[in-house]
Amino acid sequence: MQKTSSRLLVLLSLLQARPEWSGDDLAGRLEVTVRTVRRDIDRLRALGYPVATDKGPGGGYRLRPGSQMPPLLFDDEQVIALAVALQSTAHPAIAEDADRALATIRNVLPPRLRQRIDALHVTTVRPPDRGAPPARALDLLTSVSTVSTAIQRREVLRLDYTPYQEAAPQRRRVEPHHLVARRTHWYLLAWDLDRDDWRTFRIDRMTPHTPTGPRFTVRRLPGGDVSTFVTSRFRGSDGTETAWPCQGEIILDLPASEVVPHTSDGIVEPLGPTRCRVITGSWSWTALAAGLGRFDANLHVIGPPTLREACAALARRYTAATTTEPGRPAEPDR
Template sequence: MQKTSSRLLALLSLLQARPEWSGDDLAERLEVTVRTVRRDIDRLRALGYPVATDKGPGGGYRLRPGSQMPPLLFDDEQVIALAVALQSTAHPAIAEDADRALATIRNVLPPRLRQRIDALHVTTVRPPGPGAPPAQDLDLLTTVSTAIQRREVLRLDYAPHQEAAPQPRRVEPHHLVAWRTHWYLLAWDLDRDDWRTFRTDRMTPRTPTGPRFTARQLPGGDVSTFVTSRFRGSDGTEAAWPCQGEAILDLPASEVAPHTAGGIVEPLGPTRCRVITGSWSWTTLAASLGRFDANLHVIGPPALRQACATLARRYAAATTTEPRRLDAPNR
């Protein structure tokens, strides 16, 4: 038989792994009697773990939420997963708290696990962009998350861009999404009768919240696909860019890759590379490929070649046509 301390840890691990256990199942897993299980349950309660007992033929034991957070028990792989997840936290709203949590976990680990965590050090790199991302108020995120959980209409003041004056909106909140350097609320806009994304740092929730609502079905059913698609100018059901093309550039892949976020850059030698990327329109895609100071060969599709030809005519005309005076009459 295991020592009492080891058996208590094993019992706690079982209670954390499943919503409910019968006394017989716990006794079988721990290789003890049901009476010993009952005594060990009492010991866990004395240590502050809120173990509830459901009496009757179908009853059992379950670990319920308590007023205070007791010590938790994790196996080796769970500890590693937690450490990697905390290291991967890039958003400034919780980065400092994540660092403190990781330090707390690391300080109590045995050397063998500490070495594994140090060996799996992760650095999260934010996408390049102007300025630093704004810190987000955790109270606001909590307010929004609570409205999502309770399915209550959220009333808010929202500024679509930095210079705009906030306008009142009424939405059915569905998901809180972290996209690159910002948090967004995905919601059904009751005034515009459509799905919308709202940057949380530009919104101010009002209290009290509105009435409860029945959750709508998100087009496509997948939050990640829907949000990615919307940001890429599609209808929300496909995460891929609506316009995708392939070209060869006379530049090293290392010089092209930093400027093709979300695209594929394949080296074809020291001075050439293949680029597969996309955009919300063929003209925009052609312009993004043409911004590189290098020879360009379009592989396809034909729509991309046509867009490049259209831009070529426009650029050629821009260098040969005399600009019309702004005060000249239209003819």
């Protein structure tokens, strides 16, 4: 028979793994009597774990939410996953809290786990935000909580939204669908009742209002997958495709290390110390050609032909911009 202390840890792990256990099932897993299970349950309650008992033939034990945070039990791999997740937190509003949580966890770990976490140190690069100033952690988390509650209750949400820093706030009424984390920001995916279409709203640019509005019937998201829809919308598509509408391949006379920070989710392949291959996309061929032109280096278009044509059209426009007299229309593209 296991010692009482180790048996309690196994019992707690079992209660965390399933919503409910019968006394016979727990006794069988622990290889003890049902009476011993009852005593161990009482010991867990004394330690602060809120274990509920359902009486009757079909009754059992379940771990329910409590009024305070009791000690938690994690296995080795869960600890590693939690540490990596905390290190990977990209939103600046909660980065400090995540660092403090990781330090708290690390301080109570045995040496073997502490060494594994230190060996898996992750540095998350948080790019500067050129939009609105970052929201305070308390304001942001309050908005996240309000939005999450409205999603769960399926209630219309009223909010003031500032699409960019200099804009005036806009009053919007939406049916909240999903809370989405993308790169360094959180977004609300919702059906905009005034625009009669799906929209994404940055949480740190909105001020949700309470009380919320009437309940609504959840609409079907095009394609059915939230990740695909949001990625597609950010790439200028209809919400059903994750690939860029326009994608091309070029060779740049620049080191890959200088190109990677400016290619978002593109692919950069080194071709030597001073050249690289880039595969990237945009919402239009003209936008893609213009974006590639921001690199101060020679480039060669591999394909497709449509990208070459867009580059040629831009070249003609830029040439005309330097030679056409003010007030005189430039020659149209041919």
